[in-house]
Amino acid sequence: MTIGTGFATALAAVVLGLPLLGFLAISLVGGRLPRRLVRWLGPGVVLLAFVGVCVLLAATLMRPAADRSVTVVLWQWLQVGVRHWHGVAGTKGFSADFSVTLDPLALVMAAIITGVGGIIHVYSVGYMAADQGFNRFFAYMNLFVTSMLVLVLSANLVFLVIGWSMVAFTSYALIAFWHDRPAAVAAGRKAYITQVIGDLALVLAAFLIFTNLRGPSGRLLHTVSLPAIFANVGPGAHFHDGLGPTGGALVTLIGILLFIGAAAKSAQWPLHTWLPDAMEGPTPVSALIHAATMVTAGVYLVVRFHPVYQQAPIAAGAVAVVGIGTAWMAGVIGCTQYDIKRVIAYSTMSQIGLMIFAAGIGAYSAAIFHLLTHAFFKALLFLAAGNVIHALHDDQDVRVMGGLRRRMRLTYPAFLVGSLALAGIPIFAGWFSKEELLGSGLVLGPITPWLWVIGLSLNVLTSFYIFRVVWLAFHGTPRSPRAETAREAPRVMTAPVLVLAGLATVAGFLEVNFAGWRPINLFAAFLQPVVGAAHAHPQAAADLTALVVGTLLSLFGIGLATMVYRMGLIPADLVSRRAPWLYRLSLHKFYWDQIYDLGLTRPTLALARVLTRVVEPNIFDGAVRGVRDAVGALSQDFRSFQTGYFRGYATVFFAFAAIALLVLGLRLT
Amino acid sequence: MSFHLFPGFIGLSAAMFGIGAVGVLARRNPLVVFMSIELMLNAANLALVTYGRFTHTMDGQVFAIVVITVAASEVVVGLALITGVFRRGRRLDLDDLAELRE
Numbered sequence: 001m002t003i004g005t006g007f008a009t010a011l012a013a014v015v016l017g018l019p020l021l022g023f024l025a026i027s028l029v030g031g032r033l034p035r036r037l038v039r040w041l042g043p044g045v046v047l048l049a050f051v052g053v054c055v056l057l058a059a060t061l062m063r064p065a066a067d068r069s070v071t072v073v074l075w076q077w078l079q080v081g082v083r084h085w086h087g088v089a090g091t092k093g094f095s096a097d098f099s100v101t102l103d104p105l106a107l108v109m110a111a112i113i114t115g116v117g118g119i120i121h122v123y124s125v126g127y128m129a130a131d132q133g134f135n136r137f138f139a140y141m142n143l144f145v146t147s148m149l150v151l152v153l154s155a156n157l158v159f160l161v162i163g164w165s166m167v168a169f170t171s172y173a174l175i176a177f178w179h180d181r182p183a184a185v186a187a188g189r190k191a192y193i194t195q196v197i198g199d200l201a202l203v204l205a206a207f208l209i210f211t212n213l214r215g216p217s218g219r220l221l222h223t224v225s226l227p228a229i230f231a232n233v234g235p236g237a238h239f240h241d242g243l244g245p246t247g248g249a250l251v252t253l254i255g256i257l258l259f260i261g262a263a264a265k266s267a268q269w270p271l272h273t274w275l276p277d278a279m280e281g282p283t284p285v286s287a288l289i290h291a292a293t294m295v296t297a298g299v300y301l302v303v304r305f306h307p308v309y310q311q312a313p314i315a316a317g318a319v320a321v322v323g324i325g326t327a328w329m330a331g332v333i334g335c336t337q338y339d340i341k342r343v344i345a346y347s348t349m350s351q352i353g354l355m356i357f358a359a360g361i362g363a364y365s366a367a368i369f370h371l372l373t374h375a376f377f378k379a380l381l382f383l384a385a386g387n388v389i390h391a392l393h394d395d396q397d398v399r400v401m402g403g404l405r406r407r408m409r410l411t412y413p414a415f416l417v418g419s420l421a422l423a424g425i426p427i428f429a430g431w432f433s434k435e436e437l438l439g440s441g442l443v444l445g446p447i448t449p450w451l452w453v454i455g456l457s458l459n460v461l462t463s464f465y466i467f468r469v470v471w472l473a474f475h476g477t478p479r480s481p482r483a484e485t486a487r488e489a490p491r492v493m494t495a496p497v498l499v500l501a502g503l504a505t506v507a508g509f510l511e512v513n514f515a516g517w518r519p520i521n522l523f524a525a526f527l528q529p530v531v532g533a534a535h536a537h538p539q540a541a542a543d544l545t546a547l548v549v550g551t552l553l554s555l556f557g558i559g560l561a562t563m564v565y566r567m568g569l570i571p572a573d574l575v576s577r578r579a580p581w582l583y584r585l586s587l588h589k590f591y592w593d594q595i596y597d598l599g600l601t602r603p604t605l606a607l608a609r610v611l612t613r614v615v616e617p618n619i620f621d622g623a624v625r626g627v628r629d630a631v632g633a634l635s636q637d638f639r640s641f642q643t644g645y646f647r648g649y650a651t652v653f654f655a656f657a658a659i660a661l662l663v664l665g666l667r668l669t
Numbered sequence: 670m671s672f673h674l675f676p677g678f679i680g681l682s683a684a685m686f687g688i689g690a691v692g693v694l695a696r697r698n699p700l701v702v703f704m705s706i707e708l709m710l711n712a713a714n715l716a717l718v719t720y721g722r723f724t725h726t727m728d729g730q731v732f733a734i735v736v737i738t739v740a741a742s743e744v745v746v747g748l749a750l751i752t753g754v755f756r757r758g759r760r761l762d763l764d765d766l767a768e769l770r771e
Contacts, residue, residue: 080727080731643767644767644769645763646763646764647697650693651694654690654694
């Protein structure tokens with residue numbers, strides 16, 4: 001059975017429309033809606049949209065691999081100068097349709113957004129139960145899901161940019177959700193300003209593509225349709241003049257601009273400082289935005305634009321290096337933070353760095369597969385951490401926790417599963433995806449074996465910092481009265497956590513083809529129509545040596561954390577005593593906030609002070625005062641013309657207009 | 670679209686413009702004056718789009734969009750003014766605005 005295009009169009013509209021409907025209903029009717037209804041409506045629309053995405057996924061799977069990428073037009077949005085003579089559209093002009101890509105990549109992203117998003121919505125019902133802004137929260141969350149869906153489903157540059165910016169705005173609204181906390185408002189502002197830098201870069205890249213892309217005949221295309229763009233950037237096209245082995249300057253510039261956009265969304269260096277601060281938002285927001293969806297949009301963008309990066313090896317190399325560098329830096333920082341959510345945030349930054357690295361070296365399906373499993377186990381870690389924070393009455397410091405294992409009998413195993421998946425322990429989802437991702441480093445590209453070694457060493461850091469949290473928060477003895485009396489969260493909060501724990505355990509097997517010849521390739525085969533065969537099957541994924549070394553390094557990291565924080569065999573202050581510079585570097589997050597403060601904020605403020613104190617009062621105000629005096633002197637004689645009666649003025653105006661027209665008409669005839 | 674409709678469109682545009690002009694001159698309620706101005710602007714838009722259509726260029730459409738933009742900003746400013754005046758005097762009459770002369 002195959003599903004026709006008409007049905008797919010309708011279903012795509014429903015998937016996009018449901019969360020939007022939820023947002024409109026909750027925000028427009030607002031406070032008059034009873035909480036009981038919002039409690040069902042908020043998560044309900046997202047879960048229904050998830051059902052729609054599942055149907056679309058199934059329909060895609062039933063099609064033969066060659067025609068799994070379907071683009072449907074939902075409506076024709078903008079048409080300028082497109083002439084329809086006798087019903088035939090001309091070739092000139094410009095049109096932008098709201099068209100939707102239903103290909104494996106977009107649908108996997110949509111499934112994560114609505115599926116994990118739906119679970120997090122359910123969790124929020126419990127987490128936000130006592131909050132004043134319950135309805136507002138669900139309105140924002142639904143709008144966020146809508147924005148993400150527009151972003152990933154759009155087959156059109158214009159709507160991609162619109163979705164991109166809507167995501168930025170809704171994330172701002174959600175981070176600064178508790179608008180009476182100055183720290184939350186500052187964090188939201190910081191996130192939004194960073195996002196706008198990325199938006200700007202993305203828009204510039206879109207303009208460059210729009211103005212320069214040429215079709216096979218050498219004619220400028222002036223198109224915003226993504227399929228048309230990707231069909232024409234390949235080798236042999238006229239997109240990049242002076243194409244050498246390193247690609248043209250133009251296509252490299254486009255690649256780098258796109259990556260600046262991606263880096264802002266995905267919290268990659270140097271636009272990464274907003275993510276840890278964004279932990280000021282409610283914990284479900286952290287799980288939805290800063291683990292499962294928004295921060296992965298950058299990875300999606302790079303993978304979606306892979307035809308561009310394949311023409312621009314320099315840009316792709318920059319992407320890979322920045323990704324692995326950020327992954328390492330965030331890993332180091334994660335080892336010394338005390339805020340449980342910040343540790344997980346840095347862990348997210350680090351894992352996204354790995355995905356960006358994979359996308360940079362061309363291991364696209366590995367990147368998306370890690371994105372999928374990461375969405376499960378990282379949302380799980382955030383939600384489990386949310387349970388802990390809830391139990392401790394909003395205290396996030398691991399130093400006041402301890403011994404929670406006995407008090408939170410459901411949250412503890414869930415957090416443990418998430419940590420094992422993150423650390424990359426066999427059977428758990430993270431193991432499959434991370435080892436495949438790192439293994440691809442061995443085969444793709446000339447310098448990537450070195451990057452692979454860096455990535456492998458990251459395994460130690462990852463398992464170390466997450467098990468540091470496990471031992472500190474859940475084991476040992478309670479270190480505060482709050483930890484002694486902590487109670488397990490209500491069922492509406494533990495159930496989503498347990499569902500995610502199940503997913504984080506089994507999702508890795510999505511990649512395993514039990515019936516196939518090559519064992520690790522099922523998910524990659526699914527993505528193959530989008531990313532191409534060569535990039536879907538990195539052979540080294542099954543490389544046994546890489547697998548064993550990676551797993552052993554992860555186990556080593558766990559062992560190290562156990563020896564330091566559980567058994568006390570190694571003193572915890574070893575590094576801070578022996579290498580205080582390293583400890584301080586990590587504790588102060590590599591001083592990036594201070595660097596930006598000194599390098600950007602303070603010079604800007606100083607400049608503004610000079611402008612307000614010197615330039616504004618003397619030069620601008622002086623000029624205005626001069627004009628005022630001059631006009632005042634001149635206008636004394638003309639005052640009597642001013643009667644103040646509007647209709648008098650209008651009559652004179654119309655009369656002169658009529659006279660002018662008359663004169664013009666007489667001269668023409 | 671056939672050419673014999675052209676005088677119809679232009680005639681409609683001229684009629685709308687005339688009605689709008691009379692409204693601007695004759696009415697004292699600023700809201701009605703505003704509506705009349707909108708009528709004139711849209712008459713101009715209709716003329717622009719019509720000419721663009723019949724000369725096979727897109728200039729008319731582009732210009733109409735510019736006019737719509739200008740009209741929107743003008744309404745924003747104007748309505749703010751009217752609201753301000755109404756708050757002061759609780760009365761809507763253009764001739765009351767004569768006091769702004771001083």
